[in-house]
Amino acid sequence: MKDTVVINDKNVEVEVTAYTMLIYEDTFKGHSFLRDADRVLVPNLNDVKFGTAVKLLWAAAKTADDTIPNFKAWSKGISIKDAISAIGKIVDLIVDSLKSDSPKVTATAT
DSSP: OEEEEEETTEEEEEEOSHHHHHHHHHHSTTOOHHHHHHHTOOSSGGGOOHHHHHHHHHHHHHHHOTTSOOHHHHHTTOOHHHHHHHHHHHHHHHHHHHSOOSOOOOOOOO
């Protein structure tokens, strides 16, 4: 699943696939991609884990464009406003990537 977010007044392509989970968990040892995504799904912006939002955003941008630099170098230019405004799209991409378009198959005993 792909989309575009705005960072520093520039369009940045983001994508969430199984590769995104691999990048995330390989880069951020000890962190679960889905558990961390759940941490940004809060009703109050004061409770959003900003660091987690930036990590998820970076992993989605890195999936879409492998030339994105490492996390620390890339995150230096990210404002809190940009990260918070983009995280909704990232979460939507995560949820959409977990949905299956395949019809449900059920087995019947004969």
